[in-house]
Amino acid sequence: MNFTHKRTTVAFATAAIAVGALAGCSTSDGGENASGSADAPGGTYTWWDPYPQHTEGSDWQNRVQACGDEAGVTIERTAYDTTALTNQLLLSAQEGTSPDVVLLDNPAVSTLAETGAITSMDELGFDTSNIDENLLAAGVVDGTAYGIPIGANTLALYYNAEILDAAGVDPSTITDWDSLNAALEAIDAAGSRAITFAGIGTEEGSFQFLPWFWGAGADLTELNSPEAVEAVQLWVDWLDNGWAPQSAIQNSQNTAWEEFLDGQTGFVENGTWQVNSAAEAGFETGYITLPAKDGGAAPAPTGGEFVMAPVQSDTARYDVTSQIVECMTTPEGFVETANTFAYYIPPTADGQEAFLEEHPELSVWVDAVRAAKGRTSDNLGTDYPLISEQLWTAVQAAMSGAMSAQDAMDAAQDAAVAATGE
Amino acid sequence: MTTTELDAVSTTEDQAPTPRTRRSWQRTIHGSPWTAIAFAAPLVIYLVAFYAYPLMRSVDLSVHDYNIRAFVQGDAEFVGLANYVDVITSDLFQPALWNTFLFVGVSILFQYGIGLALAVFFRNNFRLSGVLRALFLVPWLLPLIVSASTWAWMMNSDSGIVNAFLLAVGMDPINWLTSPDWSLTAVIIANIWLGIPFNLVILYSGLQNIPGDVYEAASLDGAGAWKTFWRITFPLLRPVSAITILLGLVYTLKVVDIIWIMTKGGPANSSLILSVWSYREAFGTGQPAFSPASAIGNLLILIALVFGLIYVRLQSREEH
Numbered sequence: 001m002n003f004t005h006k007r008t009t010v011a012f013a014t015a016a017i018a019v020g021a022l023a024g025c026s027t028s029d030g031g032e033n034a035s036g037s038a039d040a041p042g043g044t045y046t047w048w049d050p051y052p053q054h055t056e057g058s059d060w061q062n063r064v065q066a067c068g069d070e071a072g073v074t075i076e077r078t079a080y081d082t083t084a085l086t087n088q089l090l091l092s093a094q095e096g097t098s099p100d101v102v103l104l105d106n107p108a109v110s111t112l113a114e115t116g117a118i119t120s121m122d123e124l125g126f127d128t129s130n131i132d133e134n135l136l137a138a139g140v141v142d143g144t145a146y147g148i149p150i151g152a153n154t155l156a157l158y159y160n161a162e163i164l165d166a167a168g169v170d171p172s173t174i175t176d177w178d179s180l181n182a183a184l185e186a187i188d189a190a191g192s193r194a195i196t197f198a199g200i201g202t203e204e205g206s207f208q209f210l211p212w213f214w215g216a217g218a219d220l221t222e223l224n225s226p227e228a229v230e231a232v233q234l235w236v237d238w239l240d241n242g243w244a245p246q247s248a249i250q251n252s253q254n255t256a257w258e259e260f261l262d263g264q265t266g267f268v269e270n271g272t273w274q275v276n277s278a279a280e281a282g283f284e285t286g287y288i289t290l291p292a293k294d295g296g297a298a299p300a301p302t303g304g305e306f307v308m309a310p311v312q313s314d315t316a317r318y319d320v321t322s323q324i325v326e327c328m329t330t331p332e333g334f335v336e337t338a339n340t341f342a343y344y345i346p347p348t349a350d351g352q353e354a355f356l357e358e359h360p361e362l363s364v365w366v367d368a369v370r371a372a373k374g375r376t377s378d379n380l381g382t383d384y385p386l387i388s389e390q391l392w393t394a395v396q397a398a399m400s401g402a403m404s405a406q407d408a409m410d411a412a413q414d415a416a417v418a419a420t421g422e
Numbered sequence: 423m424t425t426t427e428l429d430a431v432s433t434t435e436d437q438a439p440t441p442r443t444r445r446s447w448q449r450t451i452h453g454s455p456w457t458a459i460a461f462a463a464p465l466v467i468y469l470v471a472f473y474a475y476p477l478m479r480s481v482d483l484s485v486h487d488y489n490i491r492a493f494v495q496g497d498a499e500f501v502g503l504a505n506y507v508d509v510i511t512s513d514l515f516q517p518a519l520w521n522t523f524l525f526v527g528v529s530i531l532f533q534y535g536i537g538l539a540l541a542v543f544f545r546n547n548f549r550l551s552g553v554l555r556a557l558f559l560v561p562w563l564l565p566l567i568v569s570a571s572t573w574a575w576m577m578n579s580d581s582g583i584v585n586a587f588l589l590a591v592g593m594d595p596i597n598w599l600t601s602p603d604w605s606l607t608a609v610i611i612a613n614i615w616l617g618i619p620f621n622l623v624i625l626y627s628g629l630q631n632i633p634g635d636v637y638e639a640a641s642l643d644g645a646g647a648w649k650t651f652w653r654i655t656f657p658l659l660r661p662v663s664a665i666t667i668l669l670g671l672v673y674t675l676k677v678v679d680i681i682w683i684m685t686k687g688g689p690a691n692s693s694l695i696l697s698v699w700s701y702r703e704a705f706g707t708g709q710p711a712f713s714p715a716s717a718i719g720n721l722l723i724l725i726a727l728v729f730g731l732i733y734v735r736l737q738s739r740e741e742h
Contacts, residue, residue: 396688
C-alpha cells in the first residue's frame with residue numbers, strides 16, 4: 001500500500017514537472033548555429049532572413065548567394081518567420097553563436113540593438129547619410145545606426161472598382177475621413193460590404209491602426225488624447241454601422257486580403273506587397289493612399305527589413321560581412337532587391353530614381369514610402385513594442401464593445417506609462 | 423513505467439550497504455553498487471536534463487529581472503519575488519485566474535461527462551461500433567493548428583457555419599470570437615471537443631476491466647440500466663475516473679495553442695488564461711519578457727501541484 005502511495009506521488013510529480021517544462025517556457029533549442037568563427041575569410045558565412053517563402057533555388061536565394069560569391073565566400077542561408085527570427089536571434093546572441101548577417105523586420109531592430117548584440121554601421125564603416133531619414137529612423141538608437149533598410153513598403157487602401165462603380169463612388173474624391181465615410185455609406189447602401197482591415201491582437205493590428213492614429217494627429221506618447229480616441233472611434237463606428245465585418249477584429253492582414261479577394265468588399269487596407277495579387281484578382285482593382293482626417297495622405301508606418309551584422313567574437317570576419325552588406329545596399333543592389341521582391345521600394349534617393357526609371361508606373365508607391373513614418377521613430381525605440389501592445393489591446397477592447405473608446409484608451413495610456421516607466 | 427524502475431533502483435541502492443548484499447557482491451559482479459548506478463544513470467541523466475534543469479532554469483528566470491539586454495549579456499539583476507508580486511498584483515491576474523478556473527472546470531466537466539457517456543454506450547458492442555469509436559478519435563489525430571483554425575472558421579461571425587445554422591433556425595447570430603462575452607465560451611467548446619477522445623479511450627479501457635459477472639449478478643437481482651450504472655459502473659470506475667480527471671486537469675491547465683490560434687486571449691483579454699498570458703509575455707509581443715512569463719508558468723505548476731496532492735490524498739484515503 002505504501003508502495004502504491006509512493007508511486008502515485010512520483011507519477012504525479014512527474015506530471016507536474018511536465019506541465020512546468022511546457023508552461024514555463026524557459027529554454028529552447030539554440031537553433032541553426034554554424035557561425036564557425038574560426039573560419040578564415042573564404043569560408044562559410046551565415047545569413048538569416050524572415051523569408052521562408054523564398055526557398056532553395058528561388059531568385060532571392062540566388063541573389064544572396066551572388067553577394068557571397070562576390071565576396072569570395074559561401075553563404076549559408078536560413079529562413080525563419082518574423083517572430084521566430086527575433087527569438088532565435090536573442091537565443092543565439094546569448095549563446096554567442098549569432099549569424100554573420102541578418103535581415104530583420106524594422107520595429108525589432110532597436111530592441112536587438114539595445115542588447116548590445118549588433119555591430120553599429122559606423123564600426124563596419126558604412127555611411128548611412130544618403131538613406132531616407134524616415135526609413136533609417138527605425139534602426140537608429142541614440143544617434144547610432146545599427147542597420148540599413150534594404151527596402152521599404154507601406155500601407156494603402158485598395159478598392160474593388162466594380163463595387164465602387166455600382167455604388168456610384170469615385171475613388172479620386174476620397175481625400176479625408178468625411179469623404180471616405182460617405183463612400184463607405186454609399187457602398188453599404190448599395191448592398192456590399194464597405195471595408196475590411198486587420199484588427200488582430202498582435203503587432204499587425206497596431207501596424208494597420210497607426211495610419212488612422214497618426215492621420216488624426218495623435219501621438220504614441222499620449223494614447224488617450226482626443227485625436228487618438230477619435231481614431232479608435234472611426235474603426236468602432238465602421239463596425240457598429242455594419243460597414244466593416246465583425247471578423248475585422250480578429251483578421252490578420254492576410255485574412256483581410258483574402259476577404260477582399262472574395263469580391264464582396266469595397267475597400268481593404270493592405271500592404272504595397274499585395275500589388276501583384278491585386279492585379280491577378282478576378283475583378284478590377286485600384287489603390288489610393290490612406291487619407292488623413294483633414295485631408296492629405298496619412299503617414300503610414302514603414303514596413304520592411306533592415307540588414308544588420310550581429311557582434312562576432314572573431315572581428316576579422318567583419319571585412320567580408322561588410323562586403324556582403326555593401327552588395328545589398330548599393331543603388332543597383334537596392335533595385336535588384338526591389339525587383340526580386342514584388343514592389344519593395346529602395347530606401348535612398350539614388351535607388352528610388354533608378355527604380356522609377358524601370359517602373360515609372362509605381363511613383364505613387366515611392367511617394368507613399370517617402371511620406372511614411374517609422375514605428376520606433378520619435379525616439380520611442382524599445383518603448384514602442386510596449387506601447388504598441390497596449391494600443392492593439394485597447395483598439396480590440398473598443399471594437400468588441402468591451403469598453404468605450406475613451407475608457408479603453410485611458411486604460412491603455414495608464415498601462416503604457418507603467419510599462420515604459422515614465 | 424518510469425516510476426517502477428525508479429522504485430526498483432532505489433530498492434537496490436537501499437540494500438547495497440547491508441552485509442548480506444556485500445557478500446553476494448564478492449561472489450558476483452551483479453551486486454555491485456556501480457552496476458546499479460550504471461543502470462540508473464541513463465534515467466537520472468534524462469530526468470536531470472529534461473525535467474530538473476528546465477524547471478530550475480524557469481525558477482531562475484522568474485527571480486531575476488531578465489529584460490532582453492540582460493538575457494543576452496547574462497547579467498540579470500536578482501529581484502527575489504518581485505516578478506511574482508508584479509504578476510499577482512497585475513490587473514490581469516484576477517480575470518486570468520478566473521478564466522483559467524472556468525476554462526479548466528467547464529472543459530473537464532463536459533469532457534468527462536460526454537466521454538463517460540460514450541464509453542458506456544460503446545461498451546455494448548454492436549455493428550459498426552468499432553468504426554464509430556475510431557471516428558470519435560479523429561479530434562485526437564488532427565494537428566492542433568488544423569482543428570483550431572477550423573473551429574475559428576466555423577465560428578467566424580460573418581461567414582461561419584455556426585452562425586449560418588443559428589440564422590437558419592431563426593436565432594440571432596453570435597459573435598463567437600469577437601465578443602468579449604462569448605470568446606471564452608467559444609474556446610471552451612473547441613477544447614471540450616478536443617478532450618473527449620482522451621476521456622473516451624481511458625474510460626472505455628477502464629470499463630473493460632470491470633468483470634462481466636458483476637453485471638450478470640446485478641441483472642439477476644433485477645437492476646435496471648440506470649441502477650447498474652450508478653451502483654456498479656460508476657463506483658468501480660472511480661480509480662480510473664480520478665486519474666482521467668487529474669490528467670485532464672494537467673493537460674487543460676497548460677493549453678496555449680488552441681486559444682492562441684482562435685483568439686490570442688482577446689478581445690480585451692476576455693479569453694486570457696494564465697498559460698496564454700505566460701506565452702504572450704514571452705513570445706507574443708515585440709518585447710519578450712521572460713521573467714514575468716516564467717513567474718506565471720511557475721504559478722501554474724503550483725496550481726497543478728495542489729490538485730495533484732489532493733489526488734494523492736484521495737487515493738491513500740481510499741486504500742486505507
